[in-house]
Amino acid sequence: MSNVYKKVELVGSSLEGVDDAIARAIEKAGETIRNLDWFEVKEIRGWIENAEVQHTQVTLQVGFRLDD
Amino acid sequence: MSNVYKKVELVGSSLEGVDDAIARAIEKAGETIRNLDWFEVKEIRGWIENAEVQHTQVTLQVGFRLDD
Amino acid sequence: MSNVYKKVELVGSSLEGVDDAIARAIEKAGETIRNLDWFEVKEIRGWIENAEVQHTQVTLQVGFRLDD
Amino acid sequence: MSNVYKKVELVGSSLEGVDDAIARAIEKAGETIRNLDWFEVKEIRGWIENAEVQHTQVTLQVGFRLDD
Amino acid sequence: MSNVYKKVELVGSSLEGVDDAIARAIEKAGETIRNLDWFEVKEIRGWIENAEVQHTQVTLQVGFRLDD
Amino acid sequence: MSNVYKKVELVGSSLEGVDDAIARAIEKAGETIRNLDWFEVKEIRGWIENAEVQHTQVTLQVGFRLDD
Amino acid sequence: MSNVYKKVELVGSSLEGVDDAIARAIEKAGETIRNLDWFEVKEIRGWIENAEVQHTQVTLQVGFRLDD
Amino acid sequence: MSNVYKKVELVGSSLEGVDDAIARAIEKAGETIRNLDWFEVKEIRGWIENAEVQHTQVTLQVGFRLDD
Amino acid sequence: MSNVYKKVELVGSSLEGVDDAIARAIEKAGETIRNLDWFEVKEIRGWIENAEVQHTQVTLQVGFRLDD
Amino acid sequence: MSNVYKKVELVGSSLEGVDDAIARAIEKAGETIRNLDWFEVKEIRGWIENAEVQHTQVTLQVGFRLDD
Amino acid sequence: MSNVYKKVELVGSSLEGVDDAIARAIEKAGETIRNLDWFEVKEIRGWIENAEVQHTQVTLQVGFRLDD
Amino acid sequence: MSNVYKKVELVGSSLEGVDDAIARAIEKAGETIRNLDWFEVKEIRGWIENAEVQHTQVTLQVGFRLDD
DSSP: OOOEEEEEEEEEEESSOHHHHHHHHHHHHHTTOSSEEEEEEEEEEEEEETTEEEEEEEEEEEEEEOOO | OOOOEEEEEEEEEESSOHHHHHHHHHHHHHHHOSSEEEEEEEEEEEEEETTEEEEEEEEEEEEEEOOO | OOOOEEEEEEEEEESSOHHHHHHHHHHHHHHHOSSEEEEEEEEEEEEEETTEEEEEEEEEEEEEEOOO | OOOOEEEEEEEEEESSOHHHHHHHHHHHHHTTOSSEEEEEEEEEEEEEETTEEEEEEEEEEEEEEOOO | OOOOEEEEEEEEEESSOHHHHHHHHHHHHHTTOSSEEEEEEEEEEEEEETTEEEEEEEEEEEEEEOOO | OOOOEEEEEEEEEESSOHHHHHHHHHHHHHTTOSSEEEEEEEEEEEEEETTEEEEEEEEEEEEEEOOO | OOOOEEEEEEEEEESSOHHHHHHHHHHHHHTTOSSEEEEEEEEEEEEEETTEEEEEEEEEEEEEEOOO | OOOOEEEEEEEEEESSOHHHHHHHHHHHHHHHOSSEEEEEEEEEEEEEETTEEEEEEEEEEEEEEOOO | OOOOEEEEEEEEEESSOHHHHHHHHHHHHHTTOSSEEEEEEEEEEEEEETTEEEEEEEEEEEEEEOOO | OOOOEEEEEEEEEESSOHHHHHHHHHHHHHHHOSSEEEEEEEEEEEEEETTEEEEEEEEEEEEEEOOO | OOOOEEEEEEEEEESSOHHHHHHHHHHHHHTTOSSEEEEEEEEEEEEEETTEEEEEEEEEEEEEEOOO | OOOOEEEEEEEEEESSOHHHHHHHHHHHHHTTOSSEEEEEEEEEEEEEETTEEEEEEEEEEEEEEOOO
16 A cells, blocks of 8 residues: 555557557566556657658656565 | 637546547546537556556546537 | 758647547648658647547647758 | 635637636636636637637636635 | 546645645545545645745645446 | 648737737738638747837747648 | 846736736836846736636746846 | 735755745745745755655745735 | 766655655665665655545655766 | 747757757758747757767757748 | 755856856856855757857756855 | 667766766766667756856656667
8 A cells, every 4th residue: 555666668669559559668568577557658759751650659657566 | 609618627548548548538528518529638548457558548628618 | 960850740630540640640741741750749639529539630740851 | 714626627718819718718607606716827729710810719727615 | 447537626725734735625525526536736835924834725636436 | 521730830929919919920820821720829928128018929839721 | 148137037917917917017027127128928817706807917037137 | 906926936945844844945035025925836856865855845936925 | 076867766655645655765765776865756646535545646756876 | 020930840960969959950940041030949869879979959949030 | 954045047148058158147146146056957049140049048047045 | 660668867967068968977878778779858957166067967868779
């Protein structure tokens, strides 16, 4: 109940769009961080090639519980 | 032309992603509010379970015309 | 390497959702602007009709390289 | 002295300008809310027709004292 | 899991300080709103009399689950 | 319904005040831009001479529909 | 050309509206400060009585040149 | 009713916490400024020593009525 | 004098209030990080149960000196 | 005195630093825009290669007077 | 340790660039204010003449310790 | 192309100015982090001694590619 959490800032990118970029960032975070709890989207941007969205980048803060 | 509008702040959530969370919040608002006119996304966040996005939460302000 | 870029602000709209509204704005920009390079989402909003999202509007800044 | 207040967000619009749009939103709020106490302007925008301001829209938060 | 929440904006005030002003706003909200779930502090301000803090005002957004 | 809009940023100034500065910026924009649709006020400032407001400057973003 | 300026923050209020509240704050500042040069509006708010705007308050930063 | 107010920005600090840091800043301001009327908290930060909060710093804007 | 610092973002929570939540986050950080130097409060929020604040959550950035 | 200005958003980049990146963006703007009057820095960022700043990018808004 | 600080807002300008404009504002402040302790950059802007930066203006808040 | 990036927040300081403080923070980061890619300036501040800038502090977020 009185846990302490830490937040890290990640940028996920995807060829498909916003939701997939979020999923990729969290999946990657899960490889090295335990107890992932929530995320907050900070920025959505992306790169363009030949006048088409090449990939979408979502910056998010991911919160996780610090072990006792 | 010189109408007065009111805005309420809602949080929709979805297992599918941003667009669906918006749709759910507006559908719910429509059950009790008439004349819904526009929405503005204020925040996108979400909850994680086992290193996967469990559901996405979108906070939005929904504007509706007050009856004369 | 020391290029100068310009940014223009566009609003794309779509019946399908956020990703599609981004794509439409960039496709339109590509008709008249060369060297489109990146975009930044500034605002997500939309219009409602009969308590359903009618279309989603995404305001974005699109950056492009100025020709030498 | 230790009252609790509530704030609602309204959008007033006027053919005349900023001050009149504020007045209209507050007059409308007064029809259904007692003890209106203060307002805060959040946004000023408007609609254009034939290159003239058609009407000015002011978004404001209006605070009122909750009855004991 | 896919609930919709609503947020209302309240201002609590207290002769004692920040924590007590939060508590008073939430207690008041609980008299008329069910399913209160979380709060977010938006602003801390207050009134001064004879060069002493007379009371502290905390503006908060309070989120609650809409009934199904 | 799925139009793309562009926004330009203008600064209008007036000896009379906020509403007139908005009107002047939009009138000027209308000389070269078709399909002006809405404006958003970004900043209000001004210049002072002999302790009187000399003129008021309003920065606004003006949105217009791109031709198909 | 390489002057140093100072900014002070003032709140003007008026029974008439935004432009007049700006003018009053600057007129007052001019009684004690020389070389007033520009102002920037930071906030517009006001007090309500009997569901009518009682007076409008405009917070502004006023810049003036420091004497050499 | 149509008074002009000035705001000054102060930083109070305290070994005890947020409320006490606010009180100290206002008490200090009261030594040289008359007619103090309200405060707005702008920032809460602090210094750490040996992994304990040494003192809490609260930045606030304090408003006071200018004499006629 | 020309040190480099790093900042991490933590969320402390407490049954008692803002000051205690700050203290808990810093105490926890001190278990694994040396040379903690300052903190900045970014957000105050909390969870509610039965119309009472259950615990207060304070998000802070904590700065520490990197070893040479 | 009652001129209308337009602002465009540019990104200058430089191998030397902030001041030079500003100068390059303005020099480039001057090739196609007359009556350039002022600039406002919106963002400073840059690219890194081999742990050294490769070039610094400054985003600025540049204001110019529209011809009568 | 429990000092109270005051912050004033200054604008320094320089023909050379950002660092020099900061230095000039602080040097000027030092002529009339004792115990200057820190500064925070709030805005960087400047004036253009003949498509060259004429001088750079940096707005900063300067903090100083109030005497006991 | 679909990489995930992490951002860390650093504060560099320098006796010389903004550009040098950025360079020092990035050089330090490069000692322990591989694949540094970009930086974003978040805040510029500094410490004053005897009415002169003692050193300039630049807070930046530094982004780097996570290894696959």
